[in-house]
Amino acid sequence: MKKNKILKILAVVLLILTTALITRILTVRTILGDASSYAKMNYLEDYVKENFLYNKEIKQKDLEAGKLKGLVAGLGDPYSEYLTKEELTSLNEQTSGKFQGIGVIISPNEDGTVTVVSPVKGSPAEEAGLESGDKILKIDGKDFNAEKINEASKAIRGKAGTEVKLLVLKSKNNETKEISVKRAEVKLDSVISDRIGDFGYIGVIMFDEETGSDFKVALDKLTNDGVKGIILDLRGDPGGVIDGAVEIGDAILPKGTFVTLKDNKDEIVTEYKLDENYNDINMVVLVNEGSASASEILAGAIKDLKRAPLVGQKTFGKGIVQTVSKFPGGDGIKLTTAEYFTPSGKSIHKIGIEPDYKVDLPEDIKGIGIDYKDTDTQLQKAIELLKENSNK
Known part of the structure; x- marks a missing residue:
């Protein structure tokens, strides 16, 4: 009998607690009703400031940035993302070609x-073994995901000479590996050029503000040197x-359409055209899974216009354009x-x-490009094709 009485008392207490919880939820619904998103946002901000356990650590600028980031997310x-002043400055650094970090391009x-979209050629990231398709799971022991891409970028960057530890899921064998990388001053020379015997080699690392003009200088020099x-x-x-x-594209492709951009109404917003003046020297183009965005635009035009054969692996597949x-x-x-x-x-x-x-490529290859031509099977195939075309 006494046990039943205790159970009844507990049941009443639970009922009261449950009722209280429901009452609080109903109260919020009553307050907000069918209020506008603006009213809800104001209410949420006040509610968070009043009830968040760590409200003393709240910074108003972080709340404001969070609202805007949430809208775009x-x-x-x-x-697509909202960028704080610091993040926009970082983005501008990338297009200018200089920053301190490990030299890796990441994407959500x-x-x-x-x-990892790709490590910058010759960077600490490449030397440490980071490869296109690798997943960065942790940075200095802290978890990161696609939603925290900007925080991840900021965590990877840092003063030259300092070290960052990455937990990486390798794309080749699906195994995790901890990699320590020492940061450095990374200068993105977006175009590198050299000779391989009778042929010229031009590597485009990324497309920044100087890439087009730097490429044309390299192309003219190699052509004037008499490469085949x-x-x-x-x-x-x-x-x-x-x-x-x-x-x-304008330097190496014949007259025609280079690329067409269409908006959300399927209307053409920009159409880039090529003139009739171009360098028609024999050419072979190397691509891989790390070739993305602007490099795919160039590779796609080269292939469609039958200007040169493409050698390597299928490209990344980013066919959309972002406006900043x-x-x-x-x-x-x-x-x-x-x-x-x-x-x-x-x-x-x-x-x-x-x-x-x-x-x-061989599984044990240490790198790609002119410095690794003895083991770079894709580069070797390109040389073979150029030799065949030269003998025709």
Whole structure:
């Protein structure tokens, strides 16, 4: 009898607690009703400030940035984001070609991970073994995901000489590996050039504001030196400023359409045209899974216009364009505003571009490019094709 009485008392207490919880929820609903999003946002801000356990640590600027980031994040597009003043400055550094860090291009992946698009050639990241497709799970012991891409970028960067520890899920064997990388002053010389015997080699690392003009200088020099052909290496090139790709296209492609950009109404917003003046020297183009965005625009035009064969692996598959707008306060937004189409009208977004000659690299290869020509099977294939074309 006494036990039943205790159980009844507990039941009443639980009922009261449950009723109290429901009452609080109903109260919130009553207060808000069908209020506007603006009213809800104001209520949420006040509610958080009043009840958040660590409210003394709240910074108003972080709340304001969070609101704006949340709005853009609601689009579900990993390439669109609100940028704080610091983040926009960082983005501008990338396009200018100088920063301190490890030299790795990362992107939010649709699987929710922070994914390596490509390490910068010759950078600490490349020397440490980071490769396109690797997933960065932790930075200095802290978890990061696609939603925290800017925080991840900031955590990876740092003063030259300091070290950062990364927990990486390797794309080749799906195994985790901890990698320590020493930061350095990374100078993105976006174009490198050299000779391989009778042929010229031009590697485009990324597209920044100087890439187009630097490429034309390298191309003219090699042509005047009498090379019999050019190897254009776009492997590991994550893209960048589209104008650089257009300038290179204008230098090596015949008259026609280079790329077409269409907006959300399927209307053409920009169509880049090529004139009749171009260097028609024999050429082979190298691409891989790290070739993305602007480098894919260039590779797609080269393939569609049958200017040169593509050698390597299928490209990354980023066929959309982001526009960066700066606000008066120094912050801004990076928003996906257009999809691009190759000269034949193809969209390659989430598809990529297939090479004309698919060539695998040795599993134990230490690097790619002119310094590794003895083991770089893709580069070797490009040389072979140039020799064949030279003998015709």
